[in-house]
Amino acid sequence: DVKVTQSSRYLVKRTGEKVFLECVQDMDHENMFWYRQDPGLGLRLIYFSYDVKMKEKGDIPEGYSVSREKKERFSLILESASTNQTSMYLCASSKPGLAGGGETQYFGPGTRLLVL
């Protein structure tokens, strides 16, 4: 069974702290994603990676950075956490779609982050 795991289910941090969220997938997928999920806003893409050390900004990258040193692992970094980054963070992975086809994303269980 395919699996995407996230390092923590719940995190509480203080304003200004540096926060690391880790995601690991065991499906040998090239693509990995970080989203945040807020009530009424659905899922918004923060960053995307299509290969080791490769990344693209999503819709809301401000205040975040990412790291992908190994194919299976994708980290989201909050350089200096702020209260408006309190949210649910979801990681996903996928294989690039075949010509003429879409992709299926596999999601982790999410990390609920509270910044005080």
Add this chain to the structure above:
Amino acid sequence: LAKTTQPISMDSYEGQEVNITCSHNNIATNDYITWYQQFPSQGPRFIIQGYKTKVKNEVASLFIPADRKSSTLSLPRVSLSDTAVYYCLVGSMDSSYKLIFGSGTRLLVRP
């Protein structure tokens, strides 16, 4: 990328068919449509995907009209365990990260 709009919530009863429609007026030629299901405290899970016409699998059907400006997820004979949030996603076949999720439809199935 196409903005997506879907109803905030829907109610149904066990055994009924439920249709959830997502509007994506500005969908591009190379965009595809995917629906995901999410239970509380879990990540979204793939349900079905399509490009045009009708797609069916063991859990749902997806209807996409010829103009592709909307899509309808159809869940046959829902049960209590289908209570969840359903998201439509419009993604681009040209680029894995060109995608937009709808804000989700909260489906409540009553006994």
